[in-house]
Amino acid sequence: MEALLDVISVKAHDDYTLELEFENGETRIFDMKPYLDKKPFVKLFNSPLFFKASVQYGTVVWPGNIDIAPETLWFRSEPIPTTRSTGRAKKLRAG
Numbered sequence: 001m002e003a004l005l006d007v008i009s010v011k012a013h014d015d016y017t018l019e020l021e022f023e024n025g026e027t028r029i030f031d032m033k034p035y036l037d038k039k040p041f042v043k044l045f046n047s048p049l050f051f052k053a054s055v056q057y058g059t060v061v062w063p064g065n066i067d068i069a070p071e072t073l074w075f076r077s078e079p080i081p082t083t084r085s086t087g088r089a090k091k092l093r094a095g
Helices: 048-052 070-075
Strands: 007-012 017-022 027-031 054-056 059-062 077-079
Touching: 007 048, 007 054, 007 059, 017 070, 027 070, 048 059, 059 070, 070 077
Parallel strands: none
Antiparallel strands: 007 017, 017 027, 027 077, 054 059
């Protein structure tokens, strides 16, 4: 069984994806769109609340007691390729 990794930073994007950094240094993209028609996430759709995502207790949370399991974020996200020269994640979208 793999160790559970904590999320250490999150950035919400206009396309309903979350850019996540995990404690192992990996940066990944998680697509929230499939969840936005389900409770409690329906409150985040077409709402400025989505952009109030923050990290608490190793996972992503929103105001109103909305959170998502860190293992869901890890296993259902995609790694962002890094540049070899800097080791930092490449920007996937303009702006």
